[in-house]
Amino acid sequence: MDDKLKNEDPELLKEFQAKIDAEMKIEPKDYMPEAYRQHLIRQISQHAHSEVIGMQPEGNWITRCPSIRAKKILMAKIQDEGGHGLYLYSAAETLGVSRDQYLRWLHEGKAKYASVFNYSALNWADIGAIGWLVDGAAIVNQVSLQRTSYGPYSRAMVKICKEESFHQRQGYEIMVSMAQGTAEQKEMAQDALNRWWYPSLMMFGPHDGDSPRSSLAMQWKIKRETNDELRQKFIDKTVPQAEFLGLTVPDENCKFNEATGHYDWTDIDWDEFWATIKGFGPNNKRRLKHHQQVHDEGQWVREASIAYGKKKNKKEVA
Amino acid sequence: MKKDLYNFAIRMGDTSWILSHRLCELCSFGPFLEEDLAMTNVGLDHIGQAEEWLNYACELSDEDVDADFLAYRRKEKEYRNVQLVEYPNDDFAYVITRQFYLDVYNYLLYTKLTQSKDATFAAIAQKSLKEVKYHLRHSSNWMVRLGDGTEESHERVQNAVDDLWFYTGDLFVMPESEQNLAKEGIIPNLADLEADWEKMVLEVFEKAGINKPSYEVLASGSFDGQHTEYLGFMLCEMQYLPNKYQDAKW
Numbered sequence A: 001m002d003d004k005l006k007n008e009d010p011e012l013l014k015e016f017q018a019k020i021d022a023e024m025k026i027e028p029k030d031y032m033p034e035a036y037r038q039h040l041i042r043q044i045s046q047h048a049h050s051e052v053i054g055m056q057p058e059g060n061w062i063t064r065c066p067s068i069r070a071k072k073i074l075m076a077k078i079q080d081e082g083g084h085g086l087y088l089y090s091a092a093e094t095l096g097v098s099r100d101q102y103l104r105w106l107h108e109g110k111a112k113y114a115s116v117f118n119y120s121a122l123n124w125a126d127i128g129a130i131g132w133l134v135d136g137a138a139i140v141n142q143v144s145l146q147r148t149s150y151g152p153y154s155r156a157m158v159k160i161c162k163e164e165s166f167h168q169r170q171g172y173e174i175m176v177s178m179a180q181g182t183a184e185q186k187e188m189a190q191d192a193l194n195r196w197w198y199p200s201l202m203m204f205g206p207h208d209g210d211s212p213r214s215s216l217a218m219q220w221k222i223k224r225e226t227n228d229e230l231r232q233k234f235i236d237k238t239v240p241q242a243e244f245l246g247l248t249v250p251d252e253n254c255k256f257n258e259a260t261g262h263y264d265w266t267d268i269d270w271d272e273f274w275a276t277i278k279g280f281g282p283n284n285k286r287r288l289k290h291h292q293q294v295h296d297e298g299q300w301v302r303e304a305s306i307a308y309g310k311k312k313n314k315k316e317v318a
Numbered sequence B: 001m002k003k004d005l006y007n008f009a010i011r012m013g014d015t016s017w018i019l020s021h022r023l024c025e026l027c028s029f030g031p032f033l034e035e036d037l038a039m040t041n042v043g044l045d046h047i048g049q050a051e052e053w054l055n056y057a058c059e060l061s062d063e064d065v066d067a068d069f070l071a072y073r074r075k076e077k078e079y080r081n082v083q084l085v086e087y088p089n090d091d092f093a094y095v096i097t098r099q100f101y102l103d104v105y106n107y108l109l110y111t112k113l114t115q116s117k118d119a120t121f122a123a124i125a126q127k128s129l130k131e132v133k134y135h136l137r138h139s140s141n142w143m144v145r146l147g148d149g150t151e152e153s154h155e156r157v158q159n160a161v162d163d164l165w166f167y168t169g170d171l172f173v174m175p176e177s178e179q180n181l182a183k184e185g186i187i188p189n190l191a192d193l194e195a196d197w198e199k200m201v202l203e204v205f206e207k208a209g210i211n212k213p214s215y216e217v218l219a220s221g222s223f224d225g226q227h228t229e230y231l232g233f234m235l236c237e238m239q240y241l242p243n244k245y246q247d248a249k250w
Helices: A010-021 A034-053 A055-059 A068-093 A099-107 A124-145 A151-179 A183-202 A214-219 A227-245 A270-280 A284-297 A299-317 B002-024 B033-060 B067-072 B092-113 B119-147 B151-165 B176-183 B190-208 B230-238 B240-244
Strands: none
Touching: A034 A055, A034 A068, A034 A099, A034 A214, A034 A284, A055 A068, A055 A124, A055 A284, A068 A099, A068 A151, A068 B002, A068 B033, A068 B067, A099 A284, A124 A151, A124 A183, A124 A227, A151 A183, A151 A227, A183 A227, A183 A270, A270 A284, A284 A299, A299 B119, A299 B151, B002 B033, B002 B067, B002 B092, B002 B119, B002 B176, B002 B230, B033 B067, B033 B119, B092 B119, B092 B151, B092 B190, B119 B151, B119 B190, B230 B240
């Protein structure tokens, strides 16, 4: 037996696994092994933090949207991402940890968020590329997570997936107008693709063999498909979209392989991957500092709201 | 008359457009996530209102322009928004107070405009009023929460109330163009709104324990394109892409 399960009641554990195998959802008040709970605490909060930190790179362009329509769409999109953060914090709170605690762990560096948001959004086409590639990669992952075994997480993912597919389309729409626009716009589009391609591939995580927590997560159907399976799905779906745009994926080995039925591709620079995860990406410090600073600056507002609520309750009781 | 209608449509459109820009700057800066989303919501409503007014202004214009042109390509002096909405997001108290002053104004103005003799003005007002009522509820509640919250929040909101009061005189100035429209029953007499505005504002101040600012000298001139020093910087950012890549379509 896995070491993490040695304190669990074997009978309960057996029933738990039987439920999972029968595709029944686990709900907050049901028995669950501590390792399952811990895995979800980590994964759902990481997911929630990613939605919220992800508001920053796109927010970087919000004051510079080039048309009324673009501005409306980007604001609504970033607002959706914040809303996803809310669903996910709520789902994560069903595991017995408060949102405040999750935020503390984030600020203390104990909780992570998707590393891809540590990259910079440098030109307007990046807003397109983030929607198309980053949201596109997220969808591949999230479609699979709609069937995850934990009920609140699964239900949050169903809602989120509906909005994410809009996001991907809005991103692709920007890419289309940039790729079909002036020479300068096309150059921006290619530049954005060059910079966001590999970070998007990295979003699926390490190769299956190097992913330490994958096996229990698969057994418990928290994860339904492996990192490498999902990554290949994304590549197969996305390369033809790039071709349609007349843009080139920054990988000369990326070609369709008749024998496998998949696109071949050059492996990720794993040193960069691990460096970014460890805090040495272009914006790790800035993103976290921004979140922490805003949270600290909002302290007096939250305190005022609580103080006012207390006074009001007192008056009502009296 | 057409020019007067155009001027007023631009006035309303610019006020919403510039305010929405200030609100979009707050994205990821909210004191907590729910409020972050709420501010974006209010901002999106204002973009919607701006678009309606600017589209109508295009119909009224003698030039072949679209709403994007009006929003992005004009010179600083051609914007007719009230100065209040240019004020920066100094802190949450300023954001809320700026919003509150304008929400009360919009509530009164749009209520009157629903009776406008110009059918489009009336229709835009009808639609906007629903949103404005939400905005007003949101900002009024916050005024009271901050005023009657903690010592710190009280002090901060009182500062904001005092500083931004300066820009409220501008809301009620009636240059010739607006006077012409008022005579025709197309817009209300703005000066007449002032007493109601002050009454509503003071009611909320009283609930919040906020003191009415004591000075009377107020800014004006936005009707003639007199702006604060802040607007130029906002336009630099907002107009960056259309200015830099003039042939591009986005």
